[in-house]
Amino acid sequence: MLPIRLSSSIFLSALEKQSAKTFVRLKSEIFQKHILDGFLETVGNTPLIRLPRISKDAGCEILVKAEFLNPGGSVKDRAAYFLIKDALDKNLIKPGGTIVEGTAGNTGIGLAHICNAMGFKCVIFMPENQSKEKIDILRVLGAEVTTVPVVPFTDPLNYNHYARRYAEKLDNALWTNQFDNRANRMGHYATTGPEIWRQTNGKVDAVVLSTGTAGTLAGVSMFLKEKNSNIRTVLADPPGSSLYHYIKSGKLDRTDGSSITEGIGQGRITENLKDAPIDESLFVSDQETVNMTFRLLCEEGLYVGASSGLNVAAAVTVRMRQDDIYLVEKFTKIYNDICQLRQAFEYSTVECRNKRAESEPNITDTR
Ligand SMILES: Cc1ncc(COP(=O)(O)O)c(C=O)c1O
Numbered sequence: 544m545l546p547i548r549l550s551s552s553i554f555l556s557a558l559e560k561q562s563a564k565t566f567v568r569l570k571s572e573i574f575q576k577h578i579l580d581g582f583l584e585t586v587g588n589t590p591l592i593r594l595p596r597i598s599k600d601a602g603c604e605i606l607v608k609a610e611f612l613n614p615g616g617s618v619k620d621r622a623a624y625f626l627i628k629d630a631l632d633k634n635l636i637k638p639g640g641t642i643v644e645g646t647a648g649n650t651g652i653g654l655a656h657i658c659n660a661m662g663f664k665c666v667i668f669m670p671e672n673q674s675k676e677k678i679d680i681l682r683v684l685g686a687e688v689t690t691v692p693v694v695p696f697t698d699p700l701n702y703n704h705y706a707r708r709y710a711e712k713l714d715n716a717l718w719t720n721q722f723d724n725r726a727n728r729m730g731h732y733a734t735t736g737p738e739i740w741r742q743t744n745g746k747v748d749a750v751v752l753s754t755g756t757a758g759t760l761a762g763v764s765m766f767l768k769e770k771n772s773n774i775r776t777v778l779a780d781p782p783g784s785s786l787y788h789y790i791k792s793g794k795l796d797r798t799d800g801s802s803i804t805e806g807i808g809q810g811r812i813t814e815n816l817k818d819a820p821i822d823e824s825l826f827v828s829d830q831e832t833v834n835m836t837f838r839l840l841c842e843e844g845l846y847v848g849a850s851s852g853l854n855v856a857a858a859v860t861v862r863m864r865q866d867d868i869y870l871v872e873k874f875t876k877i878y879n880d881i882c883q884l885r886q887a888f889e890y891s892t893v894e895c896r897n898k899r900a901e902s903e904p905n906i907t908d909t910r
Contacts, residue, residue: 582660585614586624587734591742594855596842601859603748608739611847615653618735619646619806622758623653625730626719627661638662640715645669645703647755647806648677650721655684668705673805696811722756723814731762739763740770749775751825751858753807753850754786754816761819768820778824779857781832784808786816790824803829804849831856 579585589609598605610618630636641664644654651667658665667681671690681688691702698704703722710718721727739747750767752760764776780787782800786809789795795811802808809816836852839845 582614583624583657586620586657587613588738589613591739592845594839594843594845597838597855597859605855605858606743607845607851607855608735611851613653615649615656617649617653618759619649620653620656621730621734622721622727622756623650623657623719625733626721626724626726627654627657627663627717629724629726629729630717630719636663636717637715640664640717641666641710641713642717642719643668643706643710643713644719644721645701645706646721648673648681649806650719651681651686651688652677652684654719655681655686659685666706666709668702668709670702721758725814727756727758728762728765728815728819731759732766733762735759736763736766740767745770747771747774749777749858749861751777751779751854751861753779753781753804753827753853753857754809755806757809757813757816757819760821761815764820775823775861776819776821777857777861778821779827779853780824781808781827781853782829785810787824787826790821798826800829802832804832804853807850807853825857825860827853827856827860835859 589612591606592609594605594607613620615623627636627642631638636642639662642654642658643666644650645668646654647669651665651669654667655665657663665684665686667686667688669678669688669690670693672693673690678688678690689705691705692700694700696703703720707718707720710716739750747767750760750763752763754760760776760778767774768776778786778790780798781802781804782798783802784807785795785797787798789812797810832849832853834852835856836847836849839847839852839855845851
């Protein structure tokens with residue numbers, strides 16, 4: 544980080560006083576426009592990025608909301624911030640207390656950052672099949688991490704119930720309960736949805752998103768549908784999840800197989816998903832996810848994780864008339880697995896380069 548000094552002069556002539564006034568005014572403008580007031584203000588307000596090559600191929604504008612630029616590296620920073628802020632507003636916890644959560648990783652990373660910034664202790668329970676990188680990062684950030692066996696939510700030994708029980712035993716502790724605490728989706732209703740609306744001047748045809756808690760999709764959909772009920776809201780679902788069928792038929796039937804993706808897919812209706820205005824669902828295979836993740840890397844230069852690849856693959860499938868929007872987050876597991884899987888999916892760097900060369904001639908065509 545570059546330290547910047549903002550003031551210095553002591554003895555001033557009239558001219559200097561005038562310019563000092565200008566300087567002071569400029570200084571306050573700088574504060575208003577360019578300087579964020581502490582770590583918490585770095586959460587959200589992420590850019591929207593147009594994908595020139597993939598948009599050209601798809602025949603429609605595809606934009607990604609760059610959630611990997613949040614300080615903790617994922618969309619879950621927003622949920623983490625709003626879950627804690629809501630609890631503070633409701634006096635459910637006091638500064639200095641302990642935040643406890645069951646999380647597959649990114650919410651934990653978000654919570655650990657926010658806890659450091661706000662002076663809370665952070666305790667995380669997670670299923671033991673999650674990537675080692677996430678656990679290491681959490682520990683470096685100062686969180687206490689316990690891994691527990693992978694069992695369904697209905698089992699009392701599920702990581703969420705561990706977190707709840709642990710928080711219940713402590714004084715001044717809060718189980719943030721990201722899946723069923725609607726402060727999660729209200730955070731996206733208050734920030735992510737309005738940002739997308741503002742950044743596109745309201746010209747959005749569809750939002751395509753995979754879900755874990757469903758906080759992001761529900762909050763964004765609620766906001767955008769209030770602005771324009773014609774905006775299509777699409778849930779993109781990986782193998783092994785039950786939401787694809789739930790949105791289609793109302794039945795929680797699991798799709799076959801399991802997925803390399805982390806943090807997305809769900810076997811139940813969370814409180815955050817309940818009553819969310821979602822129009823349709825799309826199933827995305829791991830092969831489509833991996834291919835698109837590498838297209839994003841090789842053709843667009845975007846180093847993102849599997850859930851982002853899945854979102855973009857689904858957005859291309861939706862092929863809406865004009866603008867498609869979806870969120871991008873980044874994490875590392877796919878790059879570990881994919882080193883082995885890449886050949887199997889026959890998407891080599893050479894193919895990436897060829898593909899890029901084909902779409903190079905006029906990347907602004909679809910604007
Ligand atoms: C990278 C990533 N993307 C998306 C999601 C799902 O977001 P939500 O819980 O808001 O549905 C998660 C959840 O952990 C995640 O880690």
